[in-house]
Amino acid sequence: RGPLQTVPTRLGAWNCPKCFGILKHSKFLSLELRGQLPSSLSLSCSNRKREDILESAQYFMGVALLAAQRSRDPSTQVGACIVNEEKKIVGVGYNGMPNGCGDDTLPWRRSGDSPVETKYFYVCHAELNAIMNKNSADLKGCTIYVTLFPCNKCSKLLIQAGIKKVIYLSDKYHNGEETVASRRMLDLAGIPYDPTEPVEKNVVRRASG
Numbered sequence: 001r002g003p004l005q006t007v008p009t010r011l012g013a014w015n016c017p018k019c020f021g022i023l024k025h026s027k028f029l030s031l032e033l034r035g036q037l038p039s040s041l042s043l044s045c046s047n048r049k050r051e052d053i054l055e056s057a058q059y060f061m062g063v064a065l066l067a068a069q070r071s072r073d074p075s076t077q078v079g080a081c082i083v084n085e086e087k088k089i090v091g092v093g094y095n096g097m098p099n100g101c102g103d104d105t106l107p108w109r110r111s112g113d114s115p116v117e118t119k120y121f122y123v124c125h126a127e128l129n130a131i132m133n134k135n136s137a138d139l140k141g142c143t144i145y146v147t148l149f150p151c152n153k154c155s156k157l158l159i160q161a162g163i164k165k166v167i168y169l170s171d172k173y174h175n176g177e178e179t180v181a182s183r184r185m186l187d188l189a190g191i192p193y194d195p196t197e198p199v200e201k202n203v204v205r206r207a208s209g
C-alpha cells in the first residue's frame, strides 16, 4: 500500500475533518502523496500534547525581548513585561521618548556638552512604560521580567507599585552607581532579583517558524 493509506492511518488525519481539510487545501497533500510528510504535520495530528513548548519564564522574557525591539534607542533597547500572580501579562513596555515628544527632535546621544543634550534627561525607561501601560487596577504581587537590570529610579517605581520580584536578563551596568543603589533599595524592600535562565537565542524568531 502506498503512503496515501498508510501515513494518514498512522496520523489519524483522515478521521479528523479539520486535519483532512487542511491537508486537502495545503501543499502537504502533494507531499503526502509522495510519502514526504513533514514531521511537524504528524505532530499536529497527534493526540498527544506537545512537550516542546516555551517555559513560562522564557515566554515572559521573550515578550520583554520582543517589546525591546520597538525601542529606538541606538545603543540599548530594553523591554519589560509585568506578570501577575495568575501568570497573566498585565503590562509591557520599552524605552522610548515621552508621548508627543518627537523621536526625531530629542537627542539619542549618550554624551554631549550638556546632559540636556543627551537622551538620559528624556527617555522613559521600559519599566516605567510597562507600569504606565498596565491593564489591571494595581500591580501588587506582580513579577517584572526586564531585559536589563532596573536602574535606581525604576526600582523606586517598582517598589512603590508593589512589584514583588524582578527577573532580569542583562546586568551590564552591575557596578554602576545607579545599579548599586538599585540593589540596595530592592534588598531593603525585600524584593528578590534573579537572573533569568538562559533565554533561547531565537526565542522571538521561533514563533515565525
Ligand SMILES: O=c1[nH]c(=O)n([C@H]2C[C@H](O)[C@@H](COP(=O)(O)O)O2)cc1CO
Binding pocket: 073, 075, 076, 077, 078, 094, 095, 096, 110, 119, 123, 124, 125, 126, 127, 148, 149, 150, 151, 154, 173
Ligand atoms: O532599567 C533600565 N531601563 C531602561 O529602559 N533603560 C534604558 C534607558 C536608555 O534608553 C537605555 C540605556 O542606554 P545606554 O546603555 O546607552 O546608557 O536603556 C535603562 C535602564 C537601566 O539603566
